[in-house]
Amino acid sequence: MLPLKTVKSVIKVKKLAKYYDKNVAVDQVSFEVGDGEIFGLLGPNGAGKTTIISILATLLRPTSGYAEVAGISVGGNRDALRRQIGIVFQEPALDTKLTGRENLQFHAMMYGLAKHERRERIERMLELVDLQDKADLLVEKYSGGMKRRLEIARGLVQHPRVLFLDEPTLGLDAQTRRHIWDYIRRLNREERVTVMLTTHYMEEADFLCDRVVIIDKGRIAAMDTPARLKDILGGDIVNLAVPEGGEPLMNVLKDRPWIKASRLHDGQLSLTMVQGDKRIPELMQTAVQTGTRVTAVNLHKPSLEDVFLHFAGRSISEEETGHDAQFRFVRHGGRR
């Protein structure tokens, strides 16, 4: 499948697999990401998202298969590949005993930026994520959202071709999450950087991504634009309130080729169709022609949640609750 915005791919993954003993983390995954895209890996915890990102960022060697970023194979010149990418890890990776600016300076020097370029890029990135005022505060004084923004800024300092964001809004409140989304959109546009992000939040994938891969148990279940993924379910559901009966209207509509399904129940006429919003005027016209009184209209757009349910046979959020509890337990056990 070709990427959206352009035909040129910056990430190519072919039959990638990663096994831990007998445990399969990633299983024969193939996809391509186009230059400038915001590309999402959507799946529940344990689906293999972090594993894929770690392989692409040269932090983990695949068991088999091929992967390249910016034309460089992950098994090839790793330092050359590392220069092309920025990454924000799932878990925070900041030195909390340094200030925000010092974290960025450390990063810029590790990436070999010259002094004047360093200063300019750091200021620009701080501005991009609105952290200029807090730049000289120790990171241990930062809130969760500020840390995330700082990490995003850091990932961009070296002017990468691709920015990897592993669960960029995990554990943030709804308002902060919204802000992070805005930053991600802005940097994709202003820095002209390809973004590959992972998430298990449906709305996030839906709102941000040009294309989404739905991944479950290490395998790709579906891949397309969020809109087309939702179309797979047959489209939107338009509900017409018809208190005085809707038989004649339904009989006329049933023969239209774009109506996928229709059902009359409790004074409601439910119709399934692609792009329901564009069909509403025609529906109303037909209602008038058949003399049907319609008192209310509502349109239910299927969510990616419905799509995941369709492909995986269970909902992401179900999975989520159990796993979160387990995660918390591990954290408590692991940290003193």
Place this chain on the structure above:
Amino acid sequence: MKAIQGIAIYVLWLRELKRLLRARSRLIGTLLMPLFFLAFMGLGFQRMRFPGMPGTEYSDFLLPGILGMSILFSSAFTGLSVLWDREFGFLKEIMVAPVSRVSIVLGRIAGGITTSLFQALAILAVSLAFGFRPRQWVMMFPALLLMVLISITFIGLGLSFASNMRDMQGFNLVMNFVIFPLFFLSGALFPLDDFPSWVRAVARLDPLAYGVDGLRAALLGSSDMSLAFNLIALAIFSLLAVALGVWFFEKSDSL
């Protein structure tokens, strides 16, 4: 790529320095322990004479040992800082940078040397304030060189262990079963003359023994082996330890 990137080494060193200067309690704590050792053992064993002990005060005999001890512990703890970085996620930030693994190890070593020499020099300064005098002031230079070499050796060793470990528990085990034996076998607190010959044979493999004996040669002017011999032995140990550290670190590249 095997290149050595100076700027990366510099910034890794700078980070360590900033962390050291900001961690006041750690700074004071690491200084107090060796000073207590020096004060209590020096006073407590004031009248002690060991067979084969240089004809000086016990406190003078003890000073090179305590310097060696403080460098041994603080250098080995550089390995612990790798484990801290792993725990707090920062290690990933370092590992994903386009920097050769050799440079990363060298940066860590530079940071570790700074920390442990800072400590050792503070102890030396306190001793000087309390009346200790080296035999010749010019011998401070080989003493300094010895301290750097001791530091490099045990940082290399600490990094080797840390690269093979996932958590801190393991490191405590290493502390108890490697670092403490190295310390006691080194002759830092007492000469090993009265020990069975096999113990002394094992002690020959202890890099710290050469460090402490070398420091005695430099500062007190009396030692088992010559200053030059100790320097050469320690230089070889430190090269081996760095090579080992780099090798294990590169091997553990994938996180």
